[in-house]
Amino acid sequence: MEEIFTDEYFMKRALQEAEVAFEKGEVPVGAVIVINNRIIARAHNLTELLNDVTAHAEMQAITAAADFLGGKYLKKCTLFVTLEPCQMCGGALYWSQIDRIVYGAKDESRGCEAMGTKLHPKTTVTGGVLAEECSQLVKRFFIEKRNLN
Amino acid sequence: MEEIFTDEYFMKRALQEAEVAFEKGEVPVGAVIVINNRIIARAHNLTELLNDVTAHAEMQAITAAADFLGGKYLKKCTLFVTLEPCQMCGGALYWSQIDRIVYGAKDESRGCEAMGTKLHPKTTVTGGVLAEECSQLVKRFFIEKRNLN
Numbered sequence: 553m554e555e556i557f558t559d560e561y562f563m564k565r566a567l568q569e570a571e572v573a574f575e576k577g578e579v580p581v582g583a584v585i586v587i588n589n590r591i592i593a594r595a596h597n598l599t600e601l602l603n604d605v606t607a608h609a610e611m612q613a614i615t616a617a618a619d620f621l622g623g624k625y626l627k628k629c630t631l632f633v634t635l636e637p638c639q640m641c642g643g644a645l646y647w648s649q650i651d652r653i654v655y656g657a658k659d660e661s662r663g664c665e666a667m668g669t670k671l672h673p674k675t676t677v678t679g680g681v682l683a684e685e686c687s688q689l690v691k692r693f694f695i696e697k698r699n700l701n
Numbered sequence: 702m703e704e705i706f707t708d709e710y711f712m713k714r715a716l717q718e719a720e721v722a723f724e725k726g727e728v729p730v731g732a733v734i735v736i737n738n739r740i741i742a743r744a745h746n747l748t749e750l751l752n753d754v755t756a757h758a759e760m761q762a763i764t765a766a767a768d769f770l771g772g773k774y775l776k777k778c779t780l781f782v783t784l785e786p787c788q789m790c791g792g793a794l795y796w797s798q799i800d801r802i803v804y805g806a807k808d809e810s811r812g813c814e815a816m817g818t819k820l821h822p823k824t825t826v827t828g829g830v831l832a833e834e835c836s837q838l839v840k841r842f843f844i845e846k847r848n849l850n
């Protein structure tokens with residue numbers, strides 16, 4: 553039987569969140585957190601709407617997943633996020649002891665790897681899942697934004 | 702005339718917040734954000750109460766200060782925090798473009814410097830203000846916690 557719950561499957565759900573952010577005029581980044589193939593948190597970037605630099609998709613998803621689980625650690629969870637996490641989100645993921653991080657497009661300038669952010673030793677990372685779709689959405693956002701200004 | 706609004710003055714306010722955290726059974730870290738010698742945000746660590754690794758004093762203070770100012774950047778602000786910020790909080794402060802960070806005790810293992818976190822190039826940092834008081838409060842917390850268990 554074909555596997556339904558692939559990394560691509562959940563990244564598509566994160567992309568749907570990113571598209572909601574796009575429609576709201578936010579940098580289009582989306583995230584879902586999954587445990588046992590079940591989505592327990594969905595979020596998208598809301599930094600503009602909330603006037604809050606901390607309102608990245610990942611941060612909201614971490615808070616929502618912990619709330620769902622009733623505990624602050626996300627040890628058996630996987631985060632799917634359309635763009636590689638930044639220092640802030642990487643730092644939050646470090647504290648959460650999340651099991652796995654799967655990201656779409658790499659952030660060559662502000663991503664965890666470029667910035668030298670330390671993740672928890674128990675956390676594994678997979679990058680590049682649906683990278684082209686994730687990246688194109690962000691590029692399209694900035695092209696449209698430039699054309700409006 | 703003697704200067705009232707010294708770094709020590711505001712660090713004492715951050716320490717008061719840390720003491721509130723202590724009373725609640727939280728790792729005692731407190732923070733205030735100041736603009737033009739006026740405190741516009743006060744917060745203390747609430748990770749246990751909220752079951753949320755993102756609920757560090759600094760994160761809440763950043764959100765509250767941006768809310769007060771009506772914009773997400775804290776360019777003319779100073780953060781006073783009793784313990785050196787971690788990667789997550791350093792990453793959030795990076796995005797906020799805060800003018801200045803003043804911390805009390807150094808976090809030799811999880812602080813920004815030890816972890817190699819990049820702050821915004823416009824941000825200046827002063828460490829060690831009332832370091833002994835700030836550090837003692839955290840030490841006392843962990844001693845009492847050990848004795849209870």
